[in-house]
Amino acid sequence: MEDLNMSVCNICGGNEFISGPGGRLSLTGKPPKCKGCSSLERHRCLREIYLQLNNFMPFKKMSALQISKDRAIDPEWFASHELSIYGGDNSIDIQNIGRQDNRYDVVICNHVLEHIENDYLALKELMRVSSDSGFFN
Ligand SMILES: [Zn+2]
Structure with a gap:
């Protein structure tokens, strides 16, 4: 590195x-x-x-959900990339993510949980929408 x-x-x-x-x-x-x-x-x-x-584990066939912008992440890496920005048109409440189980291969949520009222619920939801072969951070 x-x-x-x-x-x-x-x-x-x-x-x-x-x-x-x-x-x-x-x-x-x-x-x-x-x-x-x-x-x-x-x-x-x-x-x-x-x-x-x-x-x-090439991202080019993976779907990603990104909660909040993060300059470290390049949306072009993924087959699909959904970005949620707090207060924006696609703002997702991560305590109640309106998406199906195992929907995303990669879920990116950096420097967000500390702002969430119920971080336990948010973690459960992030795990729920993450595919079994995927990951979230
Ligand atoms: Zn730079």
Whole structure:
């Protein structure tokens, strides 16, 4: 795995980095935020994980549900990709996802659960709509 706090952003290919929120620097003392796409270490780390996963379980035949935008994820990787944005036209209540069981091969839900009233119910729903051969994160 490449150094994710590095010289080239694995999301946009940018090579300029600036301080993170509140002027934060990375643990190595380098500026963590990509100037090109605003990604932080966690975005680039997730991107790397998905890129590695895609090597042995190709996403091109998979359906994905993504709860909230995440710059680490490229919708083009998947055969189908549904995006829910809170308050948007396709806003899904993850405590009551109106989709059939096992509907999606990949369910992506990063930095969302902490904003949900009943996270236990949300986790049950995310598991319910995830296929048995798929995964969610
Ligand atoms: Zn970038």
